[in-house]
Amino acid sequence: MGRRIAEFAMDHPRAVFIATLLITLLGTALIPLIQIDTDPENMLPSEQEDRVRHNLIKEQFNLHDMIVVGVVNEQNSNGVFNPQSLTALHALSEGIAGIDGVIRRDLLSLATVDNIEQGGVGTIRFEQMMGTPPQTTEQALAIREATLSLPLFADTLISSDGGATAIYVPIEAKDQSYRIANEIRDLISELDTQDDFHITGLPVAEDTFGVEMFIQMAISAPLAALVIFALLWWFFRSVTLIIAPMLMAFAVVLTTMGALIGMGYTVHIMSSMIPIFLMPIAVVDSVHILSEFADRYRPEKGARKTMSEVMGHLFTPMLYTSITSGIGFASLAFTPIPPVQVFGLFVGAGIILAFVLTIIFIPAYAVAINPERLSKLRAGSQESSADETGLARSLIRLGTFATARARFVVIVFAGSLLVAGYGISQIVVNDNPVRWFQSQHPIRVADEVLNRHFAGTYSAYFRLESNVAEQAPARFKTRVDEILNNAEAQGITLSETWAEISDPIAADTTEFEAYLEQVSVEVEDALFFADTEKLAGLEQLLEATDEARGDLNFWQRPENLAYIAEMQEALAESPQVGKVNTLADLVRTVYRELLSGDDADYQIPETRQGVAQTILSFQGSNRPHDLWRMVTQDYQAANLWLQLTSGDNQDMQQVIDLADAYIAENPLPNGVTASWGGLNYINVVWQNAMVKGMAQSLAVAWVMVALMMFLLFRSIIFGLLAMVPLTVSIALIYGVVGLIGKAYDMPIAVLSSLTLGLSVDFAIHFIERSREYYQATGRFTESMRLMFKEPARAISRNAIVIAVGFLPLLAAPLVPYNTVGIFLASIMAASALASIVLLPAILTLLQKWLMPDRKPSTTQESTS
């Protein structure tokens, strides 16, 4: 099969080159259409229920993603509360308000918010906290005092030590945050002040990551190519020869990325790493072919004949390794996370494309090379592949050790598996987009500084929604019937009057609230003209209508506000929650200032009407709409804004658990349901989905690869044996992750499939070749001795190619790239070791059953 395909390619080299060039050009042409996507929300499908609800909550409460600008002054003893700093802050706030994409109305800064305070005896004052910048230190300090005394602002707009302030910049769309952050930096650079400015917030982190990721793609992938090129040259010492796999790798990368972009997929954090994944994997098969080709080539035999032989020999193992690697990655399609699915499927497809190109392009290239150059290649390659090199000698020693001390090797591996098992049990699932940047990155620094000064730059939203409206019409009808019947009992007929008022309105209105409002107006009108005997009944009806209407305003009821107040206090006690901002704060603050301004009056009014009128007073301020971020206009859903000091998913998870526990002990008011929103929450949802999804995808891939191994080796025992190195590698890698306390995040999760796909290659080659040698020699010991020559070298070389090929990732300033680089190198080491040390050790122990010594086989050498 392989031989025939290779021969066909060698017959039509020109066609092969043109076809390769064409698909590459096509792929490359599509790349400029690239759409970068770093929105973690897209980790969930757009119709996923938590995501839908998150967006609903945002819409319900006018919530926007926010950039946080912190202003700190370490020199002045009053911090930023001096005329110069506040003048600068005022100018900055005005400038930010004018930036395109900033939601001016909801911009929160000292220069935009209102101060609510007592303005002398019996006087309440609403005015801008800092309508104009202060001229004197006294004025600046007065602003500090006023801000600190308002619970909604303390720790949010002003640090608790009274030294720093923050601007919360709501933006229309997350993908504008990098641009807006830059415009803010420009504004800052024009300010006349000594303050330190810090910009952070999840949207900036995510969008900035996208921009830097794009740059990294343009740097890391070519760098990887360069490193691989150098490595291949070191192995083969022939630029002519190694040009072929390099060109092919480029063709694979460009075509795959072109296809991904051309099919309309966005390039996400994971898919941005596709080039760097494919580059080394694509050349691996070629390394096998070139190794053998260089060994077997004789000028008198000719390139064509040699290549046919090599391809006949390697086709089956290459086919199986490619398919299994492909399956390993494609199994990511079983995760519930679209960007990971896309990554897996396209890397899988790229691997298959690499296989196809390897078996046609490399042979076609080989026959197209000038024979003179091929002769030189032979001399060069022989030198490096001799049994005398350092690598070769070490491998032979390793082989001797593995077979002589087989029991010891197996015990060591079994012991390390136990340790790994413990490590896995210690794994902490966590991620945090801000930590995607290295610790000295301005975003990380800003994050650290601001979360030290303020209640937190991360937001979660806890919605408490009442179903009070559902039963309201029925309850109202019961009450009305009661009044009408009572009147009837006293001989007063009210039913007709009622029907005259209620029926037309009911026909005219769709909303029950509007119906009640209108009925109330008309009943009141009717009171003016009504006969004296009907007055009492009508007044009861009016009262019932107003009660029913007021009742709908669920979160204006004092007992429900009290529930929120108690819950927020309990939540704020947890170390992860810096502060909770709620309607209860707003009502209590305004009520306090209406009464006396004393802390003793920081209370919820006693009646629903009292709450409504307190809120009405607040609505006479400059920013009445701030109310609607805490409660919906029908007062049936309330929003608790939690400020978190950490963007870690595990911290958010703890907050969720805490809220659950609180609700379990303090049941929600009747008919209320609680649900979460906010980017931090969304991150937790997709992360939990990922952990479960990865386990599933790993299980599916493991079974599929195992089935392929049974088929390939036509033996259950050898098939299972082939699964040993990858299983051990995966266990060891995740054991290490758990032991060193590295958080299990997305890049780490994806590594399992990678390990599965790549380390089975080594096992396939090792077992396939061992069986060939055994068949030829009939002697286990002899087979193993041979195995640690050329085959072990090929395996090690490939491990080195892939490991080193990923090393450029370490140079990237983005942590997920570094993580993948380090762990890939470790995985390659672990799985190569498991293949060439553990497998021979197990074979030695099971030799009696698997490879008993016998006469050399008389059948022909296996050529598949």
Next chain:
Amino acid sequence: MMYRSLLSMMIGLALLTTTAANAQLTDADEIVERANNASYYAGDDGRSAARMLIVDGDNQQQRQFVLLRKDVEDGGDQRYLVVFSRPADIRGTVFRVEKKVGQADDRWLYLPALDLVRRISSGDKRTSFVGSNFFYEDISGRDLAEDQHELIETDADYYIIESTPRDPSSVEFAAFQTWIDRETMLPMRTEYRRDNGEVYRRMEVTQVEVIDGYPTGTEVRMSDLDSGGYTITQFAFSEYDIGLPDDIFSERSLRNPPRQWLRRD
């Protein structure tokens, strides 16, 4: 049904043009003064029932109140009493305003559920009126002396006045332009601009009726062009020169609203 008769009441409007308005005016200060009188000083006193619809995206809130006004002197000091009836939970809430030209107004708020009378400090008059897109100042009128007025254009229907604040730091706008109807002298549209010339706030009178001989804006819309939110105020049952006694504008009225003057018949 109470709003249904509005159209029929408008018919007489075109006929009622005063001779003074026919002559073309050229002095900006005179124009704004007449406009101010037309919109805030019709008759010696007045009463109307107002309904506000506050629209913010998909959300709506309503306010309903009766507005009583008595002029101390034409174009000068005034007294206002605003008594709320809807939503039900704020019924009985009252605003009392003593408008003083040339100095800060006195404003009081009565909250019946808390049985609390509070003076509202006049720190800022350009704050929201009960959560609507109108400001206090839009309800009782902005002091003409606070701005410089310039007549920038006179077309067939309108005097167009450009007003710039004398103290720019006291207000959120950089300037505003007003379209004043040449016949009724009512300001029909006002647009507020930022420094960069962007119009962010707009008042429009969308319905005018002649009531007791006075052209009256009976439907006014105030739009926040940043957020797309707006408030529509409809005035019904308007009456002028009804002889409101002085004592209903006293502090005592806050707790005991003058019921006979609040009926809307």
